Amino acid sequence: MKSLFSSQGHWFKGMLHTHTTESDGWLSPERVLKAYKNMGFDFVCLTDHWKVTPKPEKAPEGVLYIPGVELDGGATEAGNFHLVGIDVRDSAAFKPIKPNKEYSARELLELLRAENGLVALAHPSWNGVTCADAADIADDLFAMEVWNSGCDVEIGRGLADVQWDDLLSRNHKIKGIAVDDAHRYYIDSGRGWVMVKAETLSRQAIRAALEKGEYYSSTGPIIHDVLLDDSAITIKCSPVRKIDLVSSPTKGQSTLAPRGSNLTEHTFLLSNGIGRYARLRIMDSAGCLAWTNPVFFN
Ligand SMILES: [Zn+2]
Ligand SMILES: [Zn+2]
Structure with a gap:
């Protein structure tokens, strides 16, 4: 990756x-x-x-x-x-x-x-x-x-x-x-x-x-690393409530931590629906956000 x-x-x-x-x-x-x-x-x-x-x-x-x-x-x-x-x-x-x-x-x-x-x-x-x-x-x-x-x-x-x-x-x-x-x-x-x-x-x-x-x-969260290959994107970050893989209209994926807990890593499989681009956005428990730049797919 x-x-x-x-x-x-x-x-x-x-x-x-x-x-x-x-x-x-x-x-x-x-x-x-x-x-x-x-x-x-x-x-x-x-x-x-x-x-x-x-x-x-x-x-x-x-x-x-x-x-x-x-x-x-x-x-x-x-x-x-x-x-x-x-x-x-x-x-x-x-x-x-x-x-x-x-x-x-x-x-x-x-x-x-x-x-x-x-x-x-x-x-x-x-x-x-x-x-x-x-x-x-x-x-x-x-x-x-x-x-x-x-x-x-x-x-x-x-x-x-x-x-x-x-x-x-x-x-x-x-x-x-x-x-x-x-x-x-x-x-x-x-x-x-x-x-x-x-x-x-x-x-x-x-x-x-x-x-x-x-x-x-960022307005708060830290992104430690983002790893990608042809099949998946993995993000490693400070504790956050929600991680979004934002993509073209009607595409993309999202994951939310169970109530009272946080996420510090998540892998999105690209086979689950991806458009022409993808960017990651994370939100912590205070509502602060961080954003990666987009990656583009053919
Ligand atoms: Zn101005
Ligand atoms: Zn100004």
């Missing part, structure tokens, strides 16, 4: 979308990095609106700073798009972009790609972005936010599991990320993150692992 996380290396906990006083966040860049370091994070991508916030002079040791930016625009039926560029060029090299609500989603995406960013679709549930809205850019996105803590605590629209499956069901091979998008740093931080398996804690290694999909997203 092959592991979904086959690289040699270590697990690093990371934040890919968060704000500082350089836009509408409540903490300075230095204090944001310190806050995440204190919550056990290994890397943080600062993604202020329309601005690449430089690494603070007094950045704390032991937490890797990654430059990023968030752009918005591109009208949809219900609102607009927010796109996050992760690991863009440093602030000194970043060409300032004037905020312009007339940019289309494609133009925003190309602006971020021109700055070497990995582009993620931010909080589709908060914006009301549908699969039809995102179809034009979906194949050029690195990922979409399946979880956004800020949107969850603000209006209860942090979860975008359905939007992810809508895109996957239409054959867009898109990865998922969980993020905080923190602004206030009391109830909106440390609630959604990615765990990346990389050789070292460097921008280059983290980016390579993100691109390869060697990570999972």
Whole structure:
């Protein structure tokens, strides 16, 4: 059986979308990095609106700073798009972009790609972005936010599991990320993150692992390993109540622990019904979730 996380290396906990006083966040860049370091994070991508916030002079040791930016625009039926560029060029090299609500989603995406960013679709549930809205850019996105803590605590629209499956069901091979998008740093931080398996804690290694999909997203549970071959997928995880193998419409499988107990491992046989893709989602007794990226079948 092959592991979904086959690289040699270590697990690093990371934040890919968060704000500082350089836009509408409540903490300075230095204090944001310190806050995440204190919550056990290994890397943080600062993604202020329309601005690449430089690494603070007094950045704390032991937490890797990654430059990023968030752009918005591109009208949809219900609102607009927010796109996050992760690991863009440093602030000194970043060409300032004037905020312009007339940019289309494609133009925003190309602006971020021109700055070497990995582009993620931010909080589709908060914006009301549908699969039809995102179809034009979906194949050029690195990922979409399946979880956004800020949107969850603000209006209860942090979860975008359905939007992810809508895109996957239409054959867009898109990865998922969980993020905080923190602004206030009391109830909106440390609630959604990615765990990346990389050789070292460097921008280059983290980016390579993100691109390869060697990570999972979580709001609590830990995924120790996922093993797969032609006939089965096995997940090993921290104690959870429920494990889902989410697949194409009407396909997939699910298992629930007996009342009062938990699961830490489960094997799904693929012969029991599987569509064109499968992704694993687990839920613990507190209702916290974790998600693997999808695997695709011919
Ligand atoms: Zn946003
Ligand atoms: Zn944001």
